[in-house]
Amino acid sequence: MNYEDVMKLALERGFYFPSCEVYADAHAGFWEYGPSGVGLKNKFLELWRRELVRRDGMLEIDGSQIMSKSVFEASGHLGNFADPIIKCTKCNSTFRADRTIAEIAQVEIPESADLNEFDNAISQNNIKCPKCKGDFDKTKKFNMMFKVGIGPQEEEAYLRPETCQSIFVDFPRLFKTMRGKLPLGIAQVGKSFRNEIAPRQSLLRLREFYQAEIEVFCNPKKLQEVENFLEIEKIVIRVQIDSEPVSMTCKEAVESGIIPNKFVAYYLGILTEFYEKTGVDISKSRFRKLGDKEKAFYAEVAFDFEVETTIGWLELVACNYRSDYDLSSHSTKSKEKFEVMDNDEKVLPHVFEISMGIDRSLYTILEHSLKDDKEHERIVLSLKPYLAPIHVGILSLVKKDGLKEKTDEIFLHIKRKFDVFLDHSGAIGRRYRRLDEIGAPFAITIDHQTLEDETVTIRRRDSMEQTRIDVNEVDSILSESVAFP
């Protein structure tokens, strides 16, 4: 199913929809999750915690979304996150100053250079607008961060453009108080904010979005010593260095030098394992190694985890080896000590980052799970049972003859244990279809026989098969079936 099918489902079934939609001044790039979307998101994050955070005893924090100016001076976002842009006075087209100058005049000016340098280069080389030959206005900086004013003096602060800065600035306290030992993973889920020029495609490019980030602090001398590497060495990952992704085990990737060390390979391995469990089609995934021009300003080695969808390859996770870029800049700026002891050695840890885009991941899960079952004339959202917003529908075959009352009774018994949807109205087939569309893996139907012998039928979403079970078994069967793997 394609982008439009997913969009239709999202709007009709309460997965997500535009923010502030009743007002005409609603801005682009802001979307809300409805009940089904929240259910899916919460379960996705629970899986993330199980598969990545708890697996290695990482620490999870929840930091502020508004952070002080100093944080972003140190992180480099105030300097580097801003692009030098030039605007044509005639047609209003906007271009990156450094790239346009490089293209037309073959003059390389670093993007962090003083704005005058761009203006001088433009006038010296007589650079005109590539579209309409108009003159350019003076170079300006466009910063992607949202600035906010704190208190009555409106002191300068920013909405964080990535969640990880709190992890870096909290690192000294966490390491000391949480009995930290390298390698130490610190994780965070939360909102980040970027003032995108052209937000588009609903959840895929937002101005306010969720990230799940993990920063692993490590001793850079020990990148080949990974205790748990055996656990993942046989996991097959798809790595793209040149034009085509190649499948290989984590072990092969390290031995061939395609992945620089066991440390990085380990995380690419567990990340693959995680996404496999979300229901994303791993055969359509790749870790794409980024070239020097594509990498973020802080990254030494970078792999993007990308997944193919009907609208192309989507970047779901950025895996960056950030070296000591962050800790050393925060250390210099704040004068706080960020070095820690690793056994007898004092080290400024390096950082490997797994920066996950949650919204994009949820979209991909929806697209890869949504099936058009033509044979049975139905749309089925084949979510993994543990990710389904609704685990089970509780249905009365008909309302009369006391079946409604019996159904309500069974519903009351399990409604606090599972995500349950009670439905009495309309034809039974229609109710099954409705459950199929929101991805409920099971339906329990109460019929006349239930009143006689306390048995119900359980229907499975994907196969549409039904079996009769004892009412007393419902709890245990569901518990087992919707449990996280």
Added chain:
RNA sequence: GCGGAGUUAGUUUAGUCUGGUAUGACGUCAGCUUCCCAAGCUGAAGGCCGCGGGUUCAAAUCCCGCACUCCGCACCA
């Protein structure tokens, strides 16, 4: 931000050229019927026709501006 195409009920859609406040389908709700896979019947709710302005006796329809959505370019540390 530039260029193009759009925006009508929860979803989808007719009507726009040729001005007279809107059509169908699906969905939703209630009732009847049926009683295990979108059946049928009856009824109902649901629309500032994206927002604002202009022209006109009269605007979903014509004109202008804006917003949003999608596509292409650019951007995506």
